[in-house]
Amino acid sequence: MPESRIRSDPHPTGDLSARQPRAIHSALTLLEAVAELGAGATAREISDALGLPKATTYRLVNLLVQDGFLVRTPDLSGFALGAKVVHLASVAAPVRLPSAARDLLTAARDHVRGGVHVVLYPEGRVSLVDPDPDFPFSDPVRLARDPGRFALGRLLLAEGGVAAARTESADLVAAAADIRRFGVTRQIGELVPGFGCLALPIRDAGGALAGALGFSGPAHRVEEPSGVIRLLAPTAERLAPLLT
The missing domain is CATH 1.10.10.10 (Winged helix-like DNA-binding domain superfamily/Winged helix DNA-binding domain)
Incomplete structure (x- = not known):
């Protein structure tokens, strides 16, 4: 140019x-x-x-x-x-969370030092419906295009989402291992050195994966995720009937 x-x-x-x-x-x-x-x-x-x-x-x-x-x-x-790009994308395909869900997220974000985000998985794809306004999601466009680079995408891919066919098998193996060990998926330092993310499943009444509650923050909190899981697992459970 x-x-x-x-x-x-x-x-x-x-x-x-x-x-x-x-x-x-x-x-x-x-x-x-x-x-x-x-x-x-x-x-x-x-x-x-x-x-x-x-x-x-x-x-x-x-x-x-x-x-x-x-x-x-x-x-x-x-x-x-940035957040304005995310906002434009949400306007193009808006998803309005129930007020009870927004209240749960506000409470969780007040107690967790880091970003707390919500995705849904319509038709086996990743849709970022509520990014943390105080900790903007790093790359929402890439999440949709290349979900295997993110914990929120790996959770879906591990259960056979649409994009799984084009995801490297190593990512799926790592995601499956994380789910067996922790019940979540993780990504550590692959996008931003020293930072990582994890994803807790949100399941419908039948046990099917419907969405996820994500955390992004310092790598050490993702490497040993028990503290973050303990803080966010109750929120994921209470969100499930509100979002599915």
Whole structure:
């Protein structure tokens, strides 16, 4: 993408100039690049992927962070899609949790230091329906596209979700081992060094997997998950009849 096509107008007016739509296009293309590169994409990687000058990339990234469309990853080394992108996706396919479920999640989030997220598995696919507003989900686009990289996706894949056929067998073996040992699935340090996530199943009255309650936080809390499980298991159980 040539530089002349992405410079924004330094003196915007009430009307869209010729340059402003190009700047908007560049910002949207940058968001697409972060979605493709995954959480933790650096400004250099984004610049290289799009063929943008580094100064232009840094300017666009900073603007998108300020507006909430991008967030810095916990280790501050890169970027991920932000809460506003998640909000736009939820508007496109909204799922409104019952008020009793939202109350349970609020209470859980008040007692757990880390992100607490809810997914459902409609038609064997992963749908992020309630990401933690205080700990934005690292990469919701990649979760849908590449669920085997996340604990929330591995839980579904271990039980034969639609995407299981394209998931590496090693991921499924690890997920099955975690379920036998802990009753949850885990991912440790694969997306963001020093951080991880786990997923507790939410089952319907017949025992079928309907969704999951996820936790994201420091790797040591996922490596030895008993403390997090003890905190969140009652919430997962109480959510089940409200979501299934």
